[in-house]
Amino acid sequence: xxxxxxxxxxxxxxxxxxxxxxxxxxxxxxxxxxxxxxxxxxxxxxxxxxxxxxxxxxxxxxxxxxxxxxxxxxxxxxxxxxxxxxxxxxxxxxxxxxxxxxxxxxxxxxxxxxxxxxxxxxxxxxxxxxxxxxxxxxxxxxxxxxxxxxxxxxxxxxxxxxxxxxxxxxxxxxxxxxxxxxxxxxxxxxxxxxxxxxxxxxxxxxxxxxxxxxxxxxxxxxxxxxxxxxxxxxxxxxxxxxxxxxxxxxxxxxxxxxxx
Ligand SMILES: [Mg+2]
Numbered sequence: 001x002x003x004x005x006x007x008x009x010x011x012x013x014x015x016x017x018x019x020x021x022x023x024x025x026x027x028x029x030x031x032x033x034x035x036x037x038x039x040x041x042x043x044x045x046x047x048x049x050x051x052x053x054x055x056x057x058x059x060x061x062x063x064x065x066x067x068x069x070x071x072x073x074x075x076x077x078x079x080x081x082x083x084x085x086x087x088x089x090x091x092x093x094x095x096x097x098x099x100x101x102x103x104x105x106x107x108x109x110x111x112x113x114x115x116x117x118x119x120x121x122x123x124x125x126x127x128x129x130x131x132x133x134x135x136x137x138x139x140x141x142x143x144x145x146x147x148x149x150x151x152x153x154x155x156x157x158x159x160x161x162x163x164x165x166x167x168x169x170x171x172x173x174x175x176x177x178x179x180x181x182x183x184x185x186x187x188x189x190x191x192x193x194x195x196x197x198x199x200x201x202x203x204x205x206x207x208x209x210x211x212x213x214x215x216x217x218x219x220x221x222x223x224x225x226x227x228x229x230x231x232x233x234x235x236x237x238x239x240x241x242x243x244x245x246x247x248x249x250x251x252x253x254x255x256x257x258x259x260x
Contacts, residue, residue, distance in 0.1 A: 004249055007169060008248065009169060011170070012172045012188070016116075017174075018094070018197055019113075022092070023202045024051060025090050034082055047062065080121075088124065093134055094237065095237070096240075115141055126139055155183065156186065168189075173190075173192075173238060176198045176199065180230055181230075183258075184259060190231045191241060195219055233247075
């Protein structure tokens, strides 16, 4: 038997699609609206590619795909404005997220976090999460470090400020391929959530109303996308993460390392 926090000193959690905003809807709605205003239209699956990166980087990539890379500085302030407008409406905690975080805290495991949102956006989102009972020990945003995902700097900053090491005993949990890349680039264990985030891409109400066979198909597509990103584990939701931490702890104790 082990005390889990002796083996896993910290878990670093993503925000939208992992702990809040089931379906990662706020940034998608904001992007869709801003791009439509500038004459670009693209299917949601397309707009969701590259989600997880710093918002400006994500926008730059999308505009580049439309041959309009130079416009990013003009359009980005509009995207920020639209995201601020959507944050409150999509700030609800994902089912089981609060209980998972409470369990970590009870076991003495530090709770870090990273995101593609800016510090100013996180001020809004974190205040709402706190009112719902979730307050991580630390929030690091892309604008506080040299670069956001897939670079590992936000995770390094978490380790440094939480005072935890080694990174190969820490766990990153997120909903996008870039979350997984960030975790692997930092040398951490990675756990992907497939059904509550960007890969599945629907609110819980819209998920409920899908016919069972479509839900099944979408779920399988989301899982294989995150497996292909190289996640050590792919689960449905953060609500299922506690037993995975037990498995990771056992593997750490038997000398296993995360996928690099
Ligand atoms: Mg996310």
